[in-house]
Amino acid sequence: MTELEQMGKFAKEASFLLATLGTNEKNQALRACAAALRESKTQILEANAADLSAAKENGIKGAFLDRLQLTEKRLEEMAAGLEQVASLPDPVGEVLSMQTLPNGLIIGKKTVPMGVIGIIFEARPNVTADAFGLCLKAGSAVILRGGKEALQSNMAVVDVFRHTLSALSLPADAVQLITDTSRESATQMMRLNGYLDVLIPRGGAGLIRSVVENSTVPVIQTGVGNCHIYVDESADFEKAIPIILNAKTQRPGVCNACESLLVHEKIADAFLPAIGHALQEKKVEIRGDETTVSLIDGAIAATEEDWATEYDDYIISTRVVKDLDEAIQHIRRYTTGHSEAIITENYTNAQRFLNEVDAAAVYVNASTRFTDGGQFGFGAEIGISTQKLHARGPMGLKELTTTKYIIYGNGQIRE
Amino acid sequence: MTELEQMGKFAKEASFLLATLGTNEKNQALRACAAALRESKTQILEANAADLSAAKENGIKGAFLDRLQLTEKRLEEMAAGLEQVASLPDPVGEVLSMQTLPNGLIIGKKTVPMGVIGIIFEARPNVTADAFGLCLKAGSAVILRGGKEALQSNMAVVDVFRHTLSALSLPADAVQLITDTSRESATQMMRLNGYLDVLIPRGGAGLIRSVVENSTVPVIQTGVGNCHIYVDESADFEKAIPIILNAKTQRPGVCNACESLLVHEKIADAFLPAIGHALQEKKVEIRGDETTVSLIDGAIAATEEDWATEYDDYIISTRVVKDLDEAIQHIRRYTTGHSEAIITENYTNAQRFLNEVDAAAVYVNASTRFTDGGQFGFGAEIGISTQKLHARGPMGLKELTTTKYIIYGNGQIRE
Numbered sequence: 001m002t003e004l005e006q007m008g009k010f011a012k013e014a015s016f017l018l019a020t021l022g023t024n025e026k027n028q029a030l031r032a033c034a035a036a037l038r039e040s041k042t043q044i045l046e047a048n049a050a051d052l053s054a055a056k057e058n059g060i061k062g063a064f065l066d067r068l069q070l071t072e073k074r075l076e077e078m079a080a081g082l083e084q085v086a087s088l089p090d091p092v093g094e095v096l097s098m099q100t101l102p103n104g105l106i107i108g109k110k111t112v113p114m115g116v117i118g119i120i121f122e123a124r125p126n127v128t129a130d131a132f133g134l135c136l137k138a139g140s141a142v143i144l145r146g147g148k149e150a151l152q153s154n155m156a157v158v159d160v161f162r163h164t165l166s167a168l169s170l171p172a173d174a175v176q177l178i179t180d181t182s183r184e185s186a187t188q189m190m191r192l193n194g195y196l197d198v199l200i201p202r203g204g205a206g207l208i209r210s211v212v213e214n215s216t217v218p219v220i221q222t223g224v225g226n227c228h229i230y231v232d233e234s235a236d237f238e239k240a241i242p243i244i245l246n247a248k249t250q251r252p253g254v255c256n257a258c259e260s261l262l263v264h265e266k267i268a269d270a271f272l273p274a275i276g277h278a279l280q281e282k283k284v285e286i287r288g289d290e291t292t293v294s295l296i297d298g299a300i301a302a303t304e305e306d307w308a309t310e311y312d313d314y315i316i317s318t319r320v321v322k323d324l325d326e327a328i329q330h331i332r333r334y335t336t337g338h339s340e341a342i343i344t345e346n347y348t349n350a351q352r353f354l355n356e357v358d359a360a361a362v363y364v365n366a367s368t369r370f371t372d373g374g375q376f377g378f379g380a381e382i383g384i385s386t387q388k389l390h391a392r393g394p395m396g397l398k399e400l401t402t403t404k405y406i407i408y409g410n411g412q413i414r415e
Numbered sequence: 416m417t418e419l420e421q422m423g424k425f426a427k428e429a430s431f432l433l434a435t436l437g438t439n440e441k442n443q444a445l446r447a448c449a450a451a452l453r454e455s456k457t458q459i460l461e462a463n464a465a466d467l468s469a470a471k472e473n474g475i476k477g478a479f480l481d482r483l484q485l486t487e488k489r490l491e492e493m494a495a496g497l498e499q500v501a502s503l504p505d506p507v508g509e510v511l512s513m514q515t516l517p518n519g520l521i522i523g524k525k526t527v528p529m530g531v532i533g534i535i536f537e538a539r540p541n542v543t544a545d546a547f548g549l550c551l552k553a554g555s556a557v558i559l560r561g562g563k564e565a566l567q568s569n570m571a572v573v574d575v576f577r578h579t580l581s582a583l584s585l586p587a588d589a590v591q592l593i594t595d596t597s598r599e600s601a602t603q604m605m606r607l608n609g610y611l612d613v614l615i616p617r618g619g620a621g622l623i624r625s626v627v628e629n630s631t632v633p634v635i636q637t638g639v640g641n642c643h644i645y646v647d648e649s650a651d652f653e654k655a656i657p658i659i660l661n662a663k664t665q666r667p668g669v670c671n672a673c674e675s676l677l678v679h680e681k682i683a684d685a686f687l688p689a690i691g692h693a694l695q696e697k698k699v700e701i702r703g704d705e706t707t708v709s710l711i712d713g714a715i716a717a718t719e720e721d722w723a724t725e726y727d728d729y730i731i732s733t734r735v736v737k738d739l740d741e742a743i744q745h746i747r748r749y750t751t752g753h754s755e756a757i758i759t760e761n762y763t764n765a766q767r768f769l770n771e772v773d774a775a776a777v778y779v780n781a782s783t784r785f786t787d788g789g790q791f792g793f794g795a796e797i798g799i800s801t802q803k804l805h806a807r808g809p810m811g812l813k814e815l816t817t818t819k820y821i822i823y824g825n826g827q828i829r830e
Contacts, residue, residue, distance in 0.1 A: 413781075
């Protein structure tokens with residue numbers, strides 16, 4: 001038995017007990033873990049400082065270093081996040097339906113914990129607390145594998161949780177961290193069938209692709225978003241411009257930001273210079289088709305690659321289309337199935353867009369930035385699914401559960 | 416672009432149109448396909464005869480040959496099956512929830528077609544019609560890959576459907592058959608990401624393992640069932656014996672048949688001789704632990720392997736356990752997560768079994784043979800999921816859909 005299989009076995013054992021915990025016990029544990037995080041501030045920040053200085057020595061800088069860093073404020077947010085999860089409704093044990101068959105069998109469908117959840121993530125140590133909190137509340141054990149740059153921080157945080165759980169006579173193996181950060185350990189984790197019930201990657205496109213390609217454990221694919229906004233002929237510019245600016249610039253580095261703008265040809269002359277100016281004021285680079293380049297000063301020519309690119313940056317691709325059909329065709333070709341929006345005052349076009357565009361979230365006259373568990377009212381989010389199995393769109397606590405059929409009989413046999 | 420990618424592209428195109436079809440159009444198509452099956456009886460049976468004689472030449476016989484064979488009766492069942500699917504409620508377009516956020520955004524969660532579904536199966540040509548019917552009703556295109564032994568039969572059936580769809584001005588590519596039955600084509604199908612939204616294997620444990628190990632497309636694992644019945648101390652023998660006989664012998668070759676019997680030690684002396692006699696009358700071989708062998712004449716010693724084996728045959732493994740805890744431990748170790756049952760008159764033990772045993776279906780005082788889409792009232796079934804993502808237990812039309820969020824805005828942007 002490999003070390004990872006051993007971890008899987010421990011997690012499975014823990015999951016059996018977690019599945020039987022009541023809501024109050026889980027909430028107490030979450031609040032105790034939040035308190036312990038605050039009490040262990042010094043150790044955790046020290047561990048994080050060690051990660052940071054090692055990262056700097058290795059030449060890491062910029063946004064990556066920022067994501068790696070923990071501060072008192074971020075630690076407090078992690079603790080508050082656990083308390084927030086404690087305050088959410090328990091997703092386990094809801095009987096979704098119950099019916100009596102003609103033969104008297106009573107069949108109910110009930111939400112139950114997933115069992116053992118694997119989370120594979122990159123530099124952000126706060127994922128450790130977020131993922132643990134959601135999995136515990138959903139009654140599942142979690143096996144975490146973070147990036148090697150955050151190892152000391154993750155170990156410190158997980159240690160705090162494990163000690164807290166033990167002190168409450170709960171299984172410490174509700175949360176385990178894979179400390180071997182080699183590529184081999186990641187591959188082993190992706191093939192931990194029989195122990196892991198689901199594997200959720202959280203990170204960039206490269207990580208997600210690697211998990212999808214190598215995993216034999218069921219995966220929930222998250223987070224890649226080449227989101228489009230289509231401005232229809234009848235669009236109200238006073239809605240369109242703020243929505244596009246918001247979707248592109250309110251936080252460009254996230255998956256629900258807008259990456260590509262499609263404009264109906266009949267309004268191109270009027271709309272493109274206006275939106276071009278507004279975007280450029282926000283320092284957004286515009287890469288457009290021929291018409292766009294002719295109508296927006298400073299726009300540069302887009303290549304085929306641009307249409308398929310999630311910039312996560314102050315860049316937007318822009319194309320003029322003949323009509324709604326051509327807009328839908330373009331989106332079908334380049335969508336990653338995350339969030340797509342139409343700006344229109346035309347009822348039929350709005351309904352057609354909602355029906356015919358295939359994505360986790362489709363919008364009329366609103367910013368794509370709303371695709372988010374918090375915004376959707378889930379209270380917390382483990383990620384945004386861009387696949388169609390199990391969960392699609394923001395995933396909250398409910399999406400971390402599965403169901404079982406419970407059948408009450410009285411001696412029934414099948415004819 | 417490979418031939419399979421081309422098929423994927425055609426299927427995707429077809430799926431966009433299928434997603435917009437109304438219920439009546441889909442039902443008319445299903446009924447027309449049923450009628451066409453009946454009209455094409457001669458061609459289909461001829462094609463099947465060719466498959467059968469080739470199979471016989473290759474030395475295939477017994478149950479395999481029986482599964483491969485189409486008769487007038489089976490063809491009529493296939494046609495009636497399509498009509499039955501036409502009569503079921505449309506799973507597409509149900510708005511599961513809709514709420515207005517404080518900012519005025521209206522967010523609805525709606526069932527939508529999966530898109531393109533892949534089905535990989537073995538010798539039974541009737542799967543071609545079953546799978547096509549369910550996928551069409553669920554608004555999805557299907558790519559089928561059957562076993563090489565059934566190729567002529569499958570081609571004949573798919574031809575009938577494609578011609579019928581074309582005659583109705585519907586896309587023939589709603590159903591496509593992979594006629595290259597090499598191992599390579601199966602592997603290619605399992606890696607058709609971007610075209611296939613889900614892959615469902617229907618067949619034996621070997622096929623399912625191969626799909627789980629090699630597929631990068633999301634998979635729904637189906638059908639492996641090492642099902643247990645635990646007879647508790649307080650069991651009513653008058654319920655226990657008929658239930659066990661039914662679960663073991665009513666149809667031993669299926670996944671919801673009982674494979675393993677656990678008996679509380681306090682009733683072993685009284686119960687084992689009685690059930691042993693009853694099973695042996697039905698020609699069931701008993702492979703037991705030491706106590707079982709000492710109490711049932713003719714029982715033979717079980718090996719470790721027996722506890723993990725899905726016999727699909729007139730064989731049952733039998734073990735005496737100390738109590739409910741030991742029964743649950745045993746089941747946790749050997750379960751395939753399909754169907755598990757307890758026979759008891761004890762309320763607390765019944766509830767504990769329902770809560771603590773982790774399987775798609777858990778029963779009190781009823782036969783495991785009820786785990787079936789038809790029995791559960793789904794009207795039809797594409798398979799029985801033994802995994803925890805997306806669907807668990809019998810999968811009907813609903814389980815062939817996914818959801819999307821539809822968001823009605825009025826200019827909202829994120830703060």
